[in-house]
Amino acid sequence: MDLRQLEYFVAVAETGSFTRAAARVHITQSGVSAQIKALEHELGAELFDRSGRVARLTEAGAAALRHARAALDSTLDLRDAIDDVKGLVRGRLTIGMVTGCEVAPLFDALAAFHHEHPGIELELAEANSDHLVAGVRTGSLDVALAGLAGEPPDQLKSRVIVSERLVALTAPGSELAMRGSVTVTALTAYETICLPVGTGIRDVLDKAFAGRTGLRPEVALVATSPDTVAGLARRGLGVAVLSESMAAAHPDLVSIPIDGIDIPALLALVWQDRTSPALSAFIRHCDAAFG
Template sequence: MELRQLECFVAVADEANFTRAAARLHIVQSAVSSTIKSLERELGTPLLDRNSKRVLLTDAGAALLPRARATLHAAQEAADAVAEVRGGLRGTLRLGTMTSVRLLDLPALLGEFHRRHPGVVLQTSAVPSGSQGLVDALLERRLDLAFVSVPGPCPAGVTLTDLTSSVLDLVVPAGHPLAGRHSVSITELTGLDFVDSPVGYGNRTVADRAFAAASVPRRVAVEITDVGTGVDFVRHGLGVALLPRFALRETADIATLTVSDADLDWPLSLAVPSEYRPGAAARAMIAMAREFVT
């Protein structure tokens, strides 16, 4: 087996589509197909089921996939070790981000990383299913590293490097009965309509855990994927919201209160798969991210 064969196989398995796999590898689709066929001939068994609407793994393909990922990771580690000796990092770093990462200046961080390590290609992507989707992508080895918000126990299979956090404050319209107060108890929020992120987003998990701990029911009336728009939903009367302080801005038609008796700390961390030691580029990104939040 050749590394290129395994790379093509993993790409098709991840994308469940030959066209998308070819685009990811920057080669033509026919080259992907012929490479997979040569691997199947060498192993003497089909690895992919091409008869369905989506390309699916056969039992043999499912058995090969984790070993193919491990082989590619080991090869990348070997290349990283040589690059470090030669004085420069090389390769590709697949970095996942949340749709809103304003607790640190991500463009500045990535720009500085590129200046220090121009030989590393950064592939960044935001997963629409929030931090849980990013963790899933790490476990499936579709990402090398991801900025996530994972309150509570660390998920199995990943290692977290804590970076920083933000408190979630209650935001209400200016005419709301609570608008004249500075703080509120979580028990006083029963029956209110909330604007919040979908399940799987870190800030939603923080809020859900706080309400569950207080045995207070909560109704989410509007779901948004960008916390930066939360203030606008509140000021237009669509509900109240628990928003991180970095997303708040001065405006006359909202009021902000602290929730005095709830744990509403929203953490930001970098996550890597626990099964493998992070590559040199991932380790460099973790170290630089720490610089940006200290």
């Protein structure tokens, strides 16, 4: 049994899928499956029920999950203790950020931290927000700047950077541009262009429709970059759904408020509540950079 197997086990348990777990830990699905089978062989029990589309924990798997998480947490504590002894002379800090998201204050914090602690190796990882939050939970990321739908996870520490509404972005002269506003229900009449599932913006939109039986957004196109989403709307391929600040970067398009969405779209730093000199120092620089 090794820590890698435990990390893969926790990833499958949290995502309910060997495929999504493989994407999270950045190896092939067959690699994850092989390591889980090796772990099951060593423990003498099956950890997952593989009979359905979702990988569900067996009774043995549910019993093992708490201990696997505790083991992974202990490795983080061990690394933190060594970093403390070394006085931040050497070490590594892994920071997650939303794919295609350029947030200048985060880069300023990275630069200031590196100037103060040049011996600490910095590693950046880009992913959708759901993978970033999961990475912080499992310890593969020390901290992440992620998009969230509503309140940050209770089990993580967080600092909300931005809280804003969603808007519909459309070309000037379009029928929607003439209306001035649109409700969630009325939005179903338009083909929409969205960010992918797993991003904070998309999660807010999906949650807004979740409470409306029989209503679903007519998603025509999906793109990972807000600029691409806006660019497609500019060419008349649909109505873009973005946050207010994302829309503000495209003043040639018309930004229409979406009425009926009470869930805020958040951009937040998230990290585990643990003693880590490197992490604490980086959060201090983030506090200064974001103001």
